[in-house]
Amino acid sequence: MSYKLIGKDFTPGDIEAKVTGKAKFSEDFRAEGMLFAKLYLSPMPHAKVVSIDTSEALKMKGVFGVLTADDLKEVPPPGAPILTNEPHFVGAPILAVAAIDETTAADALDRIKVKLKPLPFVTDPLDSLYPGGPNATLKGNVADNKIKLNEHKWTAKDFAKAGENELPIGKPASEWSYGELDKGFKEAKLILDETIVTAPGSHMCMEPRTSMAYWQNGKCYVHGSVQSSSFTFPFLAKAIGVKPENLVFVSEYCGGGFGSKAYYYPVMAIAPYLSKKVGRPVMLRISRAEEYYLGSARAGFQARVKVGFKADGRICAMDAYVVAQNGPTKGFWDYRNFGAAISVVYQPENMRWRGVPVLTNTPPQGAMRGPGENQTAAAMEPIIDKAARELGIDRMDIRKINAPDKNGKYGEKRENFTSAFLKDALDIGAAKFNWEEKKKLSGTRNGSKVIGVGVGQAYHSAGSSGFDGLIRIMPNGKLHIHTGIGNLGTYSYASTSRVAAEVLGYDWNNCVIERGDSRKNLPWNLGQFGSNTSFTMSRTNYVAAVNAKEKLLEIAAMDLGGTTDQYELSQERVVSKLDSSKFMTFAQASKRAIELGGKFSGQTVDKELNPMTKTSVSRVAGSGLIGVAKDKLKKEGIAPALCAGFVMIELDLETGKYEIMNSLVVADCGTVMHPTGLGAQINGGAVMGFGMTSTEHHVYDPKLGIPATRGLYQQKPPTYLDVPSKMDWAAVDKPDPQSPFGSRGVGEPPLGAAASALACAISDAMGGHLFNRIPVTSDMIINVASGQAQSHKTLQVNTY
């Protein structure tokens, strides 16, 4: 199917400002009389504030005020407080000072006396699960979005039962299963029992999470760095204690988020509160080191999988257990996604998942690009290769026999997919990468260098439903598309807005996107996270455009005679199918809509719209023909995003370094909406995946609880030189039946596909050695190459 706009490249409206430096990020705004804030961060991983003496600081010239947790509503653990009197990690903000400039603010911090009492702390989940082991909070050590904070311990016997290099298996905090696991294992020709560890790591967005806020006439104006515009709004309003009508939120550009700025986060509320207290605008810049403390991080895993394979490689039994290093708050449900991702990518015939999210006094953990799914991919795929070797099956065949197609099922409840083409992605990739030929090079030596090739797979859910769309056809004939999705840099805010233009047959040059500022009258949209935009927002913009189309046809029938079905849209006109001389332009129809009022120009709307959308419509009512609707389209099952990755490396056994010679990621994301944009997302995700497998991880001093990784050079993201000069991508490009033009999102799994393909290539180059750990660092490679023991213990989640 060929469309006018969908599937075509275009120039996004915000890109010129990016290449000229005119794009304004949070730190680029100024307000008259603006002060700067600095934070007093906890030097201890867990402590109680005994007293705070600000008197000397407040006497200083240029110091305007101090905000402490006592000024704010108390947020007990495992919640994420804005400021706290009981810090649960090194770097937790205890207070903020506002001063004429940052140096004065920092000088003031030096004069503030904070007395802290240290409390027990823990950085490794297994230490906390041990009987009598320390808890990260005074009220327990296990919690997540579904589990209330409680104390959860395993028995000493559980620990004793496990072999030295095996994850002990104690009581889980959550579990599910389907099928008959024992029966599955009985059918197995090969059973692998592997313990795997994935280290936590930081998002490292290039833009630290700066915010600026001021108050005018009772209204609070906030400039924040965030992935989502509409979705952030109600949470931010609630956090700073204002009614939505008294909040103005500007979020036009976001300098990288990757989940860490998914929507409202507590640090964003400091500037608004401090500004209110001191009566002046306040900017709070967050430094790179502070980002490592209070930014956000991917959860670490200590996991164990027992996998049963039939002779043909089909997985007949999967017993998966995961312990998550969750940080001191509820964090994200990465560990649940461990089970979900395994159930999707490998479609085990019988499966059990068990897990414990253990709180630790480490930086708070949040969703990071494929939270859970991508750690799972990188950890699991080399194990699949091991099974292929032991069973004598081709690595491609063992993946294809397990990969989901449209009959695949999801998780415990065995839900259906909207569509799924992972096998197609593997086939397309194998052909494009020349897998059969490259595979033959595996193990080829050139001096100290050896070739390794790998294939990997990853999954993330890719779409939601039930949100609202809002468009306006203006009296000048232009189409205004209001989108609250946010601007993460994927340009999907624009590619999904083009859905509305496609439905109405608009010339894209006659379309205006309204976004990035709550004053732009945004509809209620989901956030720009979870690979959902291309599916969810296509649907909202589609239903809004269909709503506008119905109104256009009605107005034409009303004014020109006949019935609505006698009219069609053509070249921004409503034209009679019977007599093409009978037409009205969209501009004329817009003017008529304003005259008619009621539903045509937004005076009356569907009661089921979200209150945010209703407010927005009420503000634009009467300005044109309004298309507004809630997405009630059919949504049955899980919309998946699936990727296959291919990597060839040349690994130097003497240095432990390797060059990634070729990379390819193939995405199954339904119809391709914006080819160059999709390619950029796939390759960008792959770059992040290479970082995850090679260099990126948090390190804490387990004795003091201090993060040792506080700079980009210590937790190094990949540079130009760490990835191939030319990277390759492809897409299956088969439409999803539940998305109006067939699109699904795919922001996350390219990372996991590339990370796992690289992990497999490293293992392949090392003759099939299983590291069972992510990242695989150079010293780990050298240790194996030289026959030495690793310097870390198998289960250690923190290693250098």
Added chain:
Amino acid sequence: MVDKYQDKGPEGTTRRNFIKSVIASASVVSSSAYLFRSQLGSQVWAASSGTVERLISIKVNGQTRRVEVMPQDTLANVLRYKLGLTGTKIGCDRAECGNCTVMLDGVTHYSCSTLVHSVKRQEVTTIEGIAPKSGGLSPVQKAFIDELGPQCGFCTPGQVVAATAFLKQNANPTRDEARLALSGNLCRCGAYNNYLNGVMKAAESI
């Protein structure tokens, strides 16, 4: 503030843990890399410590700009907070990321780690000075748009400046030469492939 642990000591805290925590306490507050003085603030500071602010002239994007600076002011902060040139971004403030890249006499420098006093005799070119004065965009800017170089856009000004400086030195580079030249500019979105496509395209049009 009520301290319910005052008398009994913190629950479960041993003397060893206490000592460990005290050792820990030295590290955090000093971790703030971002620190600068505003003009008003520096007056406060000058009054207290005797350090003076000097009025200097620097040439930025072809214009001579008079600006009062402190001895410790970095070029990045002066550009952003005293000259209103916010296109230069600060990603790390420690010469690690390249988001703050500017040209000094045509050579790329990290402006976060360049003292403004050291550039008094040099021509500073920032992202705001890249587009032709006659209007429109530079070849690198155009090519970055055509090849969809930027994702989030935060590192883009630095990438544009670095690519522009590089192509002035080597108008006909190989892709690997361009890759090496830009390797001091991090992009967390991982847009390296598209940026390199842009550099190679710009090279064709120069």
